[in-house]
Amino acid sequence: MSPLETLLREMIAENGPMSLETYMALALNHPAYGYYVSKMPIGRSGDFITAPEISQMFGELTGLWSAAVWRAMGEPQPLRLIELGPGRGTLMADALRAAQIVPDFLSALVIHLVESNKILQACQHRALKDTGLAISWHAAVGELPDGQAIMVANEFFDCLPIRQFVRTETGWHERLVGLNDERRLSFGLAPNPVADMNMQGEPGQVFEAGLAASRVMAQIAARLCRQGGALLVIDYGFDAPQFGATLQAVRSHRIASPLDDPGEADLTAHVDFCALTKTARAAGAAVHGPVPQGVWLTRLGIYERAAKLREKASESQKAAIDSALRRLAGEEDGSSAETMGRLFKVLAVTAPGLSIPPGFEPEPE
Numbered sequence: 615m616s617p618l619e620t621l622l623r624e625m626i627a628e629n630g631p632m633s634l635e636t637y638m639a640l641a642l643n644h645p646a647y648g649y650y651v652s653k654m655p656i657g658r659s660g661d662f663i664t665a666p667e668i669s670q671m672f673g674e675l676t677g678l679w680s681a682a683v684w685r686a687m688g689e690p691q692p693l694r695l696i697e698l699g700p701g702r703g704t705l706m707a708d709a710l711r712a713a714q715i716v717p718d719f720l721s722a723l724v725i726h727l728v729e730s731n732k733i734l735q736a737c738q739h740r741a742l743k744d745t746g747l748a749i750s751w752h753a754a755v756g757e758l759p760d761g762q763a764i765m766v767a768n769e770f771f772d773c774l775p776i777r778q779f780v781r782t783e784t785g786w787h788e789r790l791v792g793l794n795d796e797r798r799l800s801f802g803l804a805p806n807p808v809a810d811m812n813m814q815g816e817p818g819q820v821f822e823a824g825l826a827a828s829r830v831m832a833q834i835a836a837r838l839c840r841q842g843g844a845l846l847v848i849d850y851g852f853d854a855p856q857f858g859a860t861l862q863a864v865r866s867h868r869i870a871s872p873l874d875d876p877g878e879a880d881l882t883a884h885v886d887f888c889a890l891t892k893t894a895r896a897a898g899a900a901v902h903g904p905v906p907q908g909v910w911l912t913r914l915g916i917y918e919r920a921a922k923l924r925e926k927a928s929e930s931q932k933a934a935i936d937s938a939l940r941r942l943a944g945e946e947d948g949s950s951a952e953t954m955g956r957l958f959k960v961l962a963v964t965a966p967g968l969s970i971p972p973g974f975e976p977e978p979e
Contacts, residue, residue, distance in 0.1 A: 618647035618877035623797060631792030631802060634861070635826065638775035641876040643730070649877050650731050650773070664769050665848070665907075665954065666705035669938035671923070673708025675914040676846070679972050680709065680764045681719040683844050686969045687762060689722065690842070694763040696726045698755065699770040702734060703727075703741030709766075710745050725749040726758055755830055763843040765834065771890070772849050772882040774826040778859060779808060781815035789820075791873065799873040820859040824886050828893045831963070835897035838965045846971075847961040850954075851885030853904045860884035887959050894963045902962040902974035908943040908955025910973040916943050 622640065626632060642650050665672045684693055697706050706725065713720045725742070729735050730753045742749055752758055778789040785807030794800040815821065834845050863870040865879035872881055887904045894901050903910075920939045924932050943955040962971045970976075 616647065616875045616877050618644055619799065619875060621647070622791075622799065622876060623793060626791070626793050626799075627797075631790035631804075633777055634789055634791060635775040635777045637791040637876070638881050639826075641881055642773065642775070644877065647877040649880060664701055664705075665942055665958070666701065666708065666768065668941055669935070670708045671916055671919050671938065672911070672942060673705040674712035674919065675911060675916060676705060676766060676768075677709025677712040678716075679846065679914060680766070681713055681716040682972050683764055683964075683968075684719050684722065686971070687764075687842060687844075689718070690762040691722045692724050692761065693719075693722045694726055694759070694761045694843075695723045696728065696758060696763050696765040698728045698765060698767040699773065700727045700729055700734075700738055701768075703738035705766070705768055706738070707741045707745075710742070710747070720747075723747055726752060726763075728752050728755055728758070730754075755833055758837075760837075760841055762841055763837075765843065765845040766848075767845065768848045770849065771824070771827045771830070771847060771885045772851065773880075774824060774830065776827075776861065776883045777823045777825060778861065779811060779821045779823065781817055781819045781821070782807075783817055786811040786813075786815070786821065799876070801873070815857065819857040821857055822860060822883060822886070824883070824889060827885065828889055831890045831893045832897055835894040835899040835963055838963060839898045842965045842968075844965070844968065844971060845963040847885075847887075847890065847904075847963070848907060848958060849885040850957045851887050851959055853887045853959055855886070855888055885959070887961055890961065898966060900964045900966050900968065902964070902971055904959035904961040905974060906956050907958035907960055910960040911943045911955070913973040913975065 618641065622637070640648065642648050645651060680695060684690070700706055706727070710720065725747050727738055727749065729738065729751055735751055779786040780789055780803055782803070787803040787807050790802050790804055791799060792802045813821070838845060861872055861881065861883045863872040863874070863879040863881050870879045891901045916939065920935050923935050927935060941954055944953070960973065962974055964971065
């Protein structure tokens with residue numbers, strides 16, 4: 615039994631069942647035992663692989679996208695380039711290397727990283743120590759300093775806690791985490807239906823509400839409207855309202871039970887891009903997309919970049935480039951790792967009046 619599970623059992627025994635949102639928040643961010651506080655989650659020795667770790671092309675194109683948006687913003691000096699959940703620093707390192715071809719953009723940058731994991735902070739420091747740029751770390755979005763900014767959130771919103779509601783014959787009941795007869799963590803339902811949930815549904819259907827994600831989006835969108843800039847969101851999820859449970863736990867690259875050994879596995883849920891869009895627009899921001907990741911990368915030139923890399927590559931390197939291209943931008947059927955181009959979506963949120971960012975141009979009629 616993990617130390618956090620012992621603590622959670624004690625909390626539930628004393629106070630009663632807790633919401634899934636509370637459970638996830640503790641499992642992921644408990645100051646002593648939370649997964650994102652104390653683990654190395656990324657890489658072959660971790661629990662999952664992200665797009666920047668698959669190929670340098672992902673971070674390079676993100677960096678050039680940021681430079682183009684900076685131009686559209688009027689080339690502010692300084693510009694805060696902010697990454698939310700920067701992993702091992704791979705995306706930012708690749709982005710800054712690509713940005714060397716736009717030296718005036720590079721000279722305008724001050725880097726801010728929103729990261730609470732000390733292990734990952736050390737990785738980010740190693741990855742970025744030779745950039746020559748000022749870099750600051752922050753534990754939360756609310757700690758970021760004011761100023762015009764471009765913000766990048768790759769696989770950030772899927773890590774924020776969600777709530778789940780299950781339809782029964784008597785209405786929508788919130789799913790809770792409690793204790794079963796053996797005092798083990800188990801799912802159950804609140805005895806009374808939620809009074810203000812009037813949506814239709816069939817018994818057994820599950821509705822997920824990413825309220826934490828919406829709160830963060832509202833905060834960022836309001837900032838962009840006041841101070842200027844853009845947010846780039848890249849994550850897996852859906853762009854229309856839907857029912858279904860998407861909560862999953864991943865440990866050592868395998869699916870695990872969300873209630874087993876809390877604090878030892880990654881917990882994520884699909885991002886509701888429709889809800890994020892509504893929240894950003896309600897704050898007054900402009901929204902572009904979402905578009906499939908494969909479409910966005912193709913519009914930014916990933917196939918041309920791959921061809922350039924192949925020119926001086928060995929046969930094994932060419933195979934690796936082709937494999938990365940399929941994973942990041944391909945549309946073929948297969949495992950989830952092979953369909954990132956379709957499963958992942960890309961959304962841009964900008965200050966009002968900013969031109970359409972690269973990759974979000976409307977389809978020709």
